[in-house]
Amino acid sequence: MSNLKHAFNLTLFLFAVWLLLSGHYTPLMLVLGAASTLLVVFLAIRVAIIDREIQPVLLKPSVLFYWFWLAWEIIKSNLDVTRRILSPGLPISPKIFTVRAGQKTELGRVTYANSITLVPGTVTMDIDEDIFTVHALTQAAAADLERGEMNRRVCSVENVF
Amino acid sequence: MEEHLINNVLLGLLMMTGFAIVRMRSLLAVTMLTSIYSLLSASLFVVLDAVDVALTEAAIGAGISTILMLATVALTTDEEKAPRHKPLLPLFVVVATGAALIYGTLDMPHYGDPMAPIHLHVAPTYLHVTPEEIGVPNVVTSVLASFRGYDTLGEVTVIFTAGAGVLALLGYRTRRRNSQNPEIRKMVVLRVITKLFFPLILLFALYVQFHGDYGPGGGFQAGVIFATGFILYALAYGLGNVQRIIPYRTLRIMMVAGVLIYIGVGIESMLLGGKFLEYRILADDPVTGQHLGIMLIELGVGITVAAVILIIYYGFVSRQHQEPPEDT
C-alpha cells in the first residue's frame, strides 16, 4: 500500500520536473510528458527502487532549515580553507579520524556523509555501518566535526524523511 | 572579439592536452586526458554555436567513450608498449601532412565569412524552407531528420551494425543476480544517490528526446543519456541486477525495433503515395506530417542508440572480473 503511495508521489514529482524543464505546453508535449513520466516510474518499479528513500524530501520546513544551517557551515569553512590555501606558509595539519553516526536509516547516514564531504575541510573517506572515517584538512576542522553538532542535526532531520 | 579570445585559449588547452596524451605511457592517464579533451572541445563547440554537436560530444565523448575505453583497458593492459623503432619517420610523415593541411587552409575562407561557399549553396535553402515546410524551430533537427533523412538512416544502420558486431565478437552471457557482492553492499552513498538520480536521468533523457525539435537534442543524445542512466545503476548495484530489468533479449529486440521504426516510416510514406521518407504525406497537413515523421524517426534513433550502447557495455563488462572464456 505504501509502495503505491510512493509510486504516486514519484509520478507527481517527475511530472513536475518535466513541466519545469519543458516550457512547451502544447497538448502533444503534455501527453509525451505524461507518457515519459509513466515509463520512468514503470522502470523505477521494475528496478525496485521505489521506497521511502526516493521521496523528494527537500521542501519540508525542518529539512529546509537544515539546508540553511549547512549552507552557513559551508560558507564559514570555505573562507577558512581559502585563507589556508592562500597563505604562503600553507598552514594545514591533515588528520584522519573516525566519527560515529547516530542515524538509523541509510538515507540519514548518506545525508550525514555527504554533508561532511560538502563542507570543505572534511571528506568522508569510508563508511562502515555507523563508523565514518573522515579526512580533515586541519585539526580545527576535525575538532569541529567531533563536537557532533552536525550529527545531531541530521539525526533530528532524519525523522522527517 | 571576446569569443575569439576564448576560442584561442580553448584551442591552446586542447593542444596542450594533445601533447600530453602523446607523451603519456599509462593508458589510464591517457583515458582521463581524452575525457578532458572531449570536455574542452565540447566547450569549443558551444562557443562556435554548434549546440547539438556540443551536446553529442558531451554525452558521447566525455561519457560513453570514456567508459568504454576504460572497459577496454581493463580487458587488456594498463601500459602502452614502448615503441620498437625510432619515431623519426612517423614524425616526418605527421609534420609533412600537417604542413600540407595548414597550407591548404590558407585558401579557405575565413572563419565566419558570410561569402564562404558553404554558406551560399544549400544552407540558405535549409534556413528558408525549414520554418514554412517543416515548422521546427531547430534547423539542425530538420536537416538531420528530414532533408538528410537517408543520411541519418545510414548512420543508424552503422550504429546497429556496431551493436551486432560487438554481439558477434564478444558474445553475451547473462550474469546471475549479484546483489550479495560484498563490495557492492558497501557503497552506501553511491547506492542511495543512484536511487535518487536514476529516475531523473531517464526522465531527462526522454526530455532531450522529445524536445529535439525546439532546442539541442534528439534521438542520438537521448539514447546515450538513457543508456547512461542504466550504466549508473549497473555501477551501483552490479551488472546482474540491471540485466534482470533489461536482459539481452529485450536489448536485441530494441536494437532492431529502432531501425525498423525508421524504415517503417519510410515505407509508410511510400504506401501513402510519396517517396521513401517523404514525411509530409503522413498527415493531412504537410507540416504536421513532417512533425510526426521527424518525431517517429528520432524515436527509432533513440531506441537503437540506447540498446546498442547497453549491448556494448554489457559485452565488455561481463568479460571482466570473470574467468577467461573456455577457448583460452
Place this chain on the structure above:
Amino acid sequence: MGAAVHILSWICLLGGACFLLVGAIGVLRLPDFYTRLHAVSVSDTMGAGLVLAGLMLQGGLSMVTVKLVLIFYFMIFTGPTATHALAEAALQAKLKPVVDDREP
C-alpha cells in the same frame, strides 16, 4: 529590481570566480591527493554555487533560472558523492595520506 539586482549578480559572479581560482591554486599547491580533495570542495561549493547564483539573478524568474536551479541541485548531490567515491577508492588502494601528528 534593476540596478541593485544587477550589481548583486556581478558580486556573486566575481566572488564565485575568486573561489574557483582559489580551488585551482589549491589543487596545484596542496601536498597530496587527500588534501587536494578539499580544494576541489571549495570550487565545487562556493565557486560553482556563487557563479550559478549570479547567473540566476541575471535570468530572473524564468525557465533559465529553473534550469540553473536544477544544475545546482544535481551538483550538490553528485559532487560529494563523486568526492567520497574517489576518497574511498584511494583509501582502499592504500594510498598513503600525509598526516600531521603534531597536536594543534
Place this chain on the structure above:
Amino acid sequence: MYIVVSIVILIAIAAGLLRAFLGPTLYDRVLAVNMVGTLTVLIVAVLGFMTERPEFLDIALVYVLISFVSTIAVLRVYAHRNTEAAGGTTGPGDK
C-alpha cells in the same frame, strides 16, 4: 563582464589540466577530470549568457550527469585492480 568570469574559469581549467598531467596517482587524475567537468558546466552556462543563448543550459545539465557517471565508472572499473593503479609512482602523494 562575463568575459572575466570565463577567463577565470579557463585559468582554473588549465590548473586542473596541469594536475592531470602531473598526476602522480590515478586518483589525482580522476580528481582533475572531475574538477574540469564541473568547470566545463560553469563555462558552458556563462558562455550561454555571454552569447545570449541561455538554452545552452541543457548542455550544462547533461554534463553534470555525464561527468558524474564517468567518474564513478572510472573508480568502479578499477576497483579490483586498485593496488597497481596507486602503486609504483613517485611523488609527494606517496611520501
